[in-house]
Amino acid sequence: MYENLPALKKPRVAVFELASCAGCQLQILNLEDELVDVLQLIEFAYFKEAMSNTSEDYDLALIEGAVTRASDEQKLLEIREKAAIVGTIGSCAYPVGIPGLKNSGDVEAASELVYGAKAALFPSVPVKPVDAVIDVDFHVLGCPIEKDEFLHTLTALLIGKKPPIPPYSVCVECRMKENVCAFDRGETCLGAVTRAGCGALCPTYGSRCYGCRGPADDPNEPSLEALLEKRGKTPEQIAADYALYNGYREGTAGRREAPDG
Amino acid sequence: MNVQTAAEFILDSPFLPRSAEIIRKDRLNDTETLYQLRLMDGSELGHLPGQFVELSVYGVGEAPFSISSSPTRGRTFELCIRRVGDVTGGLERLGLGDQVGIRGPLGRGFPVETMRGKKALLIAGGLGIVPLRSLIVNILDEREDFGDVTILYGSKSPDDLLFRDELTQWEAREDVDFRMTTDIAGPKWKGNVGPVTTLFRRIEVDSRNTVPVMVGPPVMFRHVVKQVLACGIPEDRIIMSLERRMKCGIGECGHCQINGVYVCQEGPVFTYAELKRMEEAML
């Protein structure tokens, strides 16, 4: 029964790292209870955090991290050539996350800050998400990724379904958890325009949503921004809030107004 | 507490499908496949033309599909399915002998009984031929019960025409006026080119005794309804079948609502008179 239902059979998986903290790769290693089952379903061809052997022969590529150097772009193009399916893991790869903060300021200044006098040796470009360079088939979102969401993505890919990614906003999940809303605590929150899937993790622990999963499919940003302003946020603060995880989107939109754009 | 506990009750799930086996699979086109199915318990589906089923590819999900075969054709039934996503893609990877889940027949079908003795004007656009085929075959199998039968079928291009063998048979029949058209011509196409409405000019409609039945995309409805009304056919005799997002198929989940109406339950077959009042019908 259902012999041919699976769309992928024991794919060879390669995990690549660009600019990131490697936390999402760790989440995969932390699967502990499920790792044995997972290894029945896939085979790792390349996974630097976990094993030493490396193979150039893989079907499914998982990319962690943001594009911060010209050489990253080259690497991505090669991966896209080799892999039948390419997905990202974590906020650095999409929407661009913490590395994207570099875009809020001067890129060269950022290089100097990090590499000092050797900055010229490491040509740095404005930070981009992976899908700004190559086509991406799916995103596993989050900072770091959620274990369950990763597993669901995996089973979906194997059985031939679209990986689950909620189109709606964090508020939907937050309200289902009966959390006290950040706005009712006198704070503000980006949950209303941010894609769900994390189970409203941050508001559930008394914090607020920072937008780490990028925009939802149908965000009403003007309305949220009007609300944020009404709650006393300055335009600069609102821009900074967005930039924390969505620096690429915000930054690129800003640059579009530049003379050469 | 001396109360009867919940566990003592025997309950039924409206979500429990019956198993059906795929016994035939014909590729009709790049994206459309015709599946012939048989319920594992040996029973007949017992549907009316125009009704639909919810089909499960377990592990992938469940989706609604019109029943394309006629109830006059015995213990199997057919679905004609376009590959667009998860369930439809998963189904395509299944083989003969694989089992799917079936809930239904669901919804309100075409008014076959009240159509008996009357003339039938059957109009299909695109995939609309899939549910309409059930009615067409039913009428042709019981031909003597019905008056004149006119069938108009429009598709995007000659390559998109479905059920080609049957189309040829319908075309050959003396007791049926069958016409087709395609929006764009193809190299070998000698037939009519243009939307279904262009076929309309060539037929005569007896406004007193004709029941028009149409299934197709919203744009087709808008134009064809105008023409049918112009022939003097009353609004409550114009029959149309709609498509909406559906999940449960039983009037619970809310997805298929048009204003206050559940398409899965009160439809998918409606009269124009019923739909006209509803803004969200988008006619």
Place this chain on the structure above:
Amino acid sequence: MFDRVIGKSDLTDSLDNLAERYRVVAPVSEGTRYRFAEIDGARDLDEGYIPTALPPTKYLRPPRENLITFAWDDEIQVEPVFDQSDFILFGVRPCDLHAIRLLDEIFDREKDDGHYQARRLGASIIGVECLEPCDEHCFCHAMGTLEAAAGFDLLLTDAGDGYYVRVGTDKGRQLLTELSGAREAVYEDRRRLRKIHARRDQAFEPRLDVEGSQIPALLADSNDSLLWDVLGEKCLSCGACTNACPTCFCFDVLDDLGLDLKSGTRYRTWDSCQLEEFAMVGTGESFRQPRDMRVKHRFNHKGRYLVERYGMPGCVGCGRCGRDCLVGIDPIGVFNQLKGQPVERR
């Protein structure tokens, strides 16, 4: 004849007893917010609660509810899943009792939905009447839902030193035996109850400029109102309103496949007509894409379609949606504005 009166400390003791032997859920507080949760005894309960974040109906139709399990080897095996465990739902307010009546009508009587019936049969519902409005958002009085008519097994009314207890069902009559220290109500108690109700009716001043019974007509007449555009611009499509609503029942159905790729669960999960994807079909076309149409649909579904279909209020005036809406879309304001300016047309 079955009415009882129970002293407050007797009720507390009874609840403690019940909680020892059964699963009891009741309103508890968390700062400014209340919710229904399992309690260990009466001390966990917060009596001053106003409508909870999620309605108590979450125990009858949980945010995620398994429907069937499936597995395959040579054959496909499919089994329905019913949660038939017994529990006591304590402290349900009249508005929510009316919501339960509506859900009963739909999921039990009309649809014969075993998944709902399982939970409903397992629930023993003890309602508590409201004697004053909970806050500025509620308008149950106008919707005719302040008076609890059915939907409860027992109904309690605070009578100062104790509670007046009314019985709604056979199950409720059985439950009376669990109320230790309760005595049969006498004429004087019933007279007192009438007075309490008279005082209550005074306490709920009208908040709607339109009679509850006129709302369907008002909405039918407001199809082209400009107000929908205004609300559509504001609405965040966050689904807070539909999640919070005790009479919202829309859902999505999804399959969850195990890591063996051979077995799994089909479940339903709350969905909302306020979300864009809700009415999307095949080609990505959505039949209710513009936000103003979605907001209009919600108000019409609550205020008109459900009333027309089931002959009972679709909105029970609990005020939750208005309380939770970050941009202030509150049914009181919406109905009053529609009433006040029906001439403003697109």
